[in-house]
Amino acid sequence: MGSAPMTAPLALLPLFVVACAAGFFAARRAVVDFLPTLGTGMASVLLVGALIAAAETGSVAARYLALLAVVCASIAGILAFGAGEGWQPDQAEDDAP
Amino acid sequence: MTGPVAALLGIRIDGVDPSPFVAGVYLLAGLLFLIAMRSPQRRGNRLALAGLVLACAAAVYSHDVVNLPEMVGAVIIGGGIGLLLVRRAAQAVLPILIGLGLGLLGAAAMALAAAILRNRGPFDLEGAAAICAIIGGLIGAVQLFAALLAGWTGRIGDGLVRLWLIAGAGGAGAMLGLAIGNSAMVMGGALAASGSLTLGWRVRKMGPAASGGLPRAPGLP
Structure with missing residues (x-):
């Protein structure tokens, strides 16, 4: 793959359409509490892309941009996962007399 | 196989x-x-x-992978910051933090688009692929701006706003996946974007009663 410029987007277009349809049907009957799940999923999508870009980049600027994307996606992923798990903020110091 | x-x-x-x-x-x-x-x-x-x-x-x-230590270090630093925020922040500001985390996904999409556009060789980034990368970066910029605006106006804790932000992140992820030819990004991004758009449409159609399950914090600054 990849000999012609249009190959990669065109080859993945059917997958894009099928995924859109699957998301539509999954959300039609879904409960509204799956926000953190979606947040974790989104963070993983961008984390995968950032890892691939960081692995492939040749120039220093591009590499650090990709690593910045890795840091941002990791922060968002842990925030979403922690919220979904119902992690309670540590109030020990605030509640201390 | x-x-x-x-x-x-x-x-x-x-x-x-x-x-x-x-x-x-x-x-x-x-x-x-x-x-x-x-x-x-x-x-x-x-x-x-x-x-x-x-x-x-x-x-x-x-x-x-030629720079695995840097990549692992970036994941550990980002995960540590996220863990610190989610464990140490007060309960009242947690929805705001999660919303701003979705804004960070927009920043990640912008940085990713810039990184692959600066280094086109490994991804054959020409024609439609380059256009997909630019669209993904633009969606990320809009998402970051929307998250900051929602934080400024105090609506970042609204579940419906977060659904739109997730839809933006999904769209950006799917576009960047199309650009670099990665199936996981296309599948996950398109799935979450269409799912959150559908859910947001349902919530808006059914009115405030349907959004009772969405985490809200209307009184927060």
Whole structure:
């Protein structure tokens, strides 16, 4: 793959359409509490892309941009996962007399 | 695995690495996200995390990584900051932090688009692929601006606003996945974007009673 410029987007277009349809049907009957799940999923999508870009980049600027994307996606992923798990903020110091 | 199914997986599912094993792992990660969307919250959350780990492992495995320590360091730094924020922040500001985390995904999409546009060689980034990368970066910029605006106006804790932000992140992820030819990004991004748009449409159509389950914090600054 990849000999012609249009190959990669065109080859993945059917997958894009099928995924859109699957998301539509999954959300039609879904409960509204799956926000953190979606947040974790989104963070993983961008984390995968950032890892691939960081692995492939040749120039220093591009590499650090990709690593910045890795840091941002990791922060968002842990925030979403922690919220979904119902992690309670540590109030020990605030509640201390 | 040289059968027709493996060939289909290798050629159609994964645009970068034609290995059927890697494509199958990406497909499994996508299926986990799909199941997570239909599961109860905590179970779905853990399934989504499992999908995240699988997809990241496949991404690292399928490429010639030359700077693994830097990548692992970036993941640890980002995860540590996120863990610190979610564990130390007061309960009242947690919805705001999560909303701003979605804004950070927009920043990640912008940085990713800039990184691949600066280094087009490995991704054959020409024509439609370059346009997809630019669109993904623009969606990320809009998402970051929307998150900052929602934080400024005090609506970042609104569940419906967060659904739109997730839809933006999904769209950006799918576009960037189309640009670099990665099936996991296309599947996950399109799935979450259409799912959150559908859910947001349902909530808006059914009115405030339907959004009772969405986490809200209307009185927050």
